Amino acid sequence: MKFLIAGFYHESNTFSPILTKKEDFIEVEGEELLDYFPGAVHAFRAAGAEVVPCTFAGWMSSGVIEEEAYRYYVDKIVAQIREQKNISGIWLQLHGAIYAENIGCGELFMLRKIRKAVGYEIPIAIGMDPHGNLSPDITKYANILRAYHTAPHEDQQDTYRITAEALIDFALRGVKITPAFVRLPMLLCGDTALTRDEPLRSVIARFKKMEAEGEAACASFFISMHSANTENTYPAVVIVPRKPEDYHRAMARAREIAEEIYERRHEFRFEGDLVKPQEAVDMACDSEAYPVVISDSGDNTTAGATGMNTYFLKLFLDKGDFHGKKVLISTIYDKRAYMLLKDREVGSDFDIMLGAGVDEWSQPVPIRGTIKAKGATLVYHPMRSGLRTFAGGLITVSIGDLDITISEVADSFTDMEQCEVGNFKAEDYDIIVVKQAYQFPDLVKFAKKQIIALTPGATYQDLAAIREQYTKLPWTLWPFQGNDK
Numbered sequence: 169m170k171f172l173i174a175g176f177y178h179e180s181n182t183f184s185p186i187l188t189k190k191e192d193f194i195e196v197e198g199e200e201l202l203d204y205f206p207g208a209v210h211a212f213r214a215a216g217a218e219v220v221p222c223t224f225a226g227w228m229s230s231g232v233i234e235e236e237a238y239r240y241y242v243d244k245i246v247a248q249i250r251e252q253k254n255i256s257g258i259w260l261q262l263h264g265a266i267y268a269e270n271i272g273c274g275e276l277f278m279l280r281k282i283r284k285a286v287g288y289e290i291p292i293a294i295g296m297d298p299h300g301n302l303s304p305d306i307t308k309y310a311n312i313l314r315a316y317h318t319a320p321h322e323d324q325q326d327t328y329r330i331t332a333e334a335l336i337d338f339a340l341r342g343v344k345i346t347p348a349f350v351r352l353p354m355l356l357c358g359d360t361a362l363t364r365d366e367p368l369r370s371v372i373a374r375f376k377k378m379e380a381e382g383e384a385a386c387a388s389f390f391i392s393m394h395s396a397n398t399e400n401t402y403p404a405v406v407i408v409p410r411k412p413e414d415y416h417r418a419m420a421r422a423r424e425i426a427e428e429i430y431e432r433r434h435e436f437r438f439e440g441d442l443v444k445p446q447e448a449v450d451m452a453c454d455s456e457a458y459p460v461v462i463s464d465s466g467d468n469t470t471a472g473a474t475g476m477n478t479y480f481l482k483l484f485l486d487k488g489d490f491h492g493k494k495v496l497i498s499t500i501y502d503k504r505a506y507m508l509l510k511d512r513e514v515g516s517d518f519d520i521m522l523g524a525g526v527d528e529w530s531q532p533v534p535i536r537g538t539i540k541a542k543g544a545t546l547v548y549h550p551m552r553s554g555l556r557t558f559a560g561g562l563i564t565v566s567i568g569d570l571d572i573t574i575s576e577v578a579d580s581f582t583d584m585e586q587c588e589v590g591n592f593k594a595e596d597y598d599i600i601v602v603k604q605a606y607q608f609p610d611l612v613k614f615a616k617k618q619i620i621a622l623t624p625g626a627t628y629q630d631l632a633a634i635r636e637q638y639t640k641l642p643w644t645l646w647p648f649q650g651n652d653k
């Protein structure tokens with residue numbers, strides 16, 4: 169048996185004003201690619217199969233991909249697949265929310281080209297991120313789909329193993345399987361859909377049972393990626409039956425689970441207090457519990473926002489008096505401001521404009537103060553779970569009781585290791601503003617109080633309030649319609 173491995177990883181935020189270019193992507197080929205997917209590779213090798221790596225490219229969540237860039241990678245992957253003879257199956261890692269300029273749904277575009285090259289006789293499996301906006305048409309081209317069962321994501325390799333095992337099984341038995349796919353008539357805010365909370369906790373437990381007991385090869389819930397105006401921005405339940413004749417049973421089960429999730433839609437809630445930005449600033453300064461972590465949720469870089477917004481900075485500058493509290497805004501991405509400061513001495517004064525000015529939310533603000541420290545940013549590798557990578561420089565500046573970290577790249581403060589690398593101490597502050605919506609475990613542990621501020625930006629969280637921006641979705645969707653909030 170011979171299995172090909174390829175992939176493309178990108179969560180495209182259509183509300184970001186910045187297109188993602190070819191040079192932004194990390195590209196791996198050959199043996200190096202196999203290091204990214206040990207879950208799948210071990211499964212293939214354990215079955216005595218040959219594994220052929222093609223190309224895998226990806227980047228962190230950001231704006232829509234330039235047409236030329238996406239065509240380049242798809243053409244490259246398809247050409248590599250076409251070169252191979254006697255293929256038993258193709259295993260892909262695709263994010264699920266790939267969206268390219270003038271192309272639209274990136275997954276469909278790639279899969280159609282692959283099927284054109286190899287026909288429909290061999291099975292295709294895809295390991296995916298649950299924040300995917302899937303077209304129902306994906307089931308015409310792929311036989312196996314599975315999303316990670318965790319958000320925040322921790323079980324990527326399990327998904328890769330399970331999909332690879334199903335691919336081997338389908339190839340050996342020569343069965344042609346169509347996944348059962350059911351969409352939910354709702355726009356779901358991904359930051360309210362964590363698998364540690366209900367209703368997803370029990371839904372995932374049910375999926376695990378179905379997979380363990382053999383009722384399904386794979387069972388998944390695609391939460392969707394809400395910061396994208398696409399024709400596919402819907403959550404979906406996808407169940408892959410083991411046998412072609414079980415398709416209708418899988419469909420009935422998918423429908424039943426989709427209905428149950430829809431019925432429980434009001435249980436999707438943020439983990440912290442959700443308030444207007446000004447209220448968040450006032451609440452934090454008046455809070456008796458410290459430290460307070462505030463989410464600048466409209467500029468969540470982990471969901472593709474720019475990280476450039478100066479909105480919160482202006483609110484704190486306007487407030488002026490923080491009731492004796494020390495505040496950190498972490499972090500504002502402005503390469504020009506970073507370059508202006510990077511060669512200056514720590515302890516020296518500065519007087520600059522901060523704000524990249526790419527849209528109305530990132531307009532420059534005059535700031536004057538002292539350079540406090542220099543360090544680096546440490547970000548999660550976009551395509552390799554668990555791996556951290558140094559991404560660029562970070563400078564901490566002080567304006568009285570307000571400190572700001574200014575970074576060379578888009579970043580989000582998600583864990584304490586970043587303090588060490590960035591050369592700042594989280595415990596020095598009473599209030600920390602981060603470019604996130606929900607918090608990662610380190611910050612949950614650190615915060616005595618969490619506030620989610622409904623700030624404007626490319627990842628705005630009050631979806632019903634911006635329904636006019638979702639021009640590709642019907643207004644009959646929950647929570648758009650009526651007063652059914």
Ligand SMILES: [Zn+2]
Nearest residue numbers: 297298299321
């Ligand atoms: Zn995700």
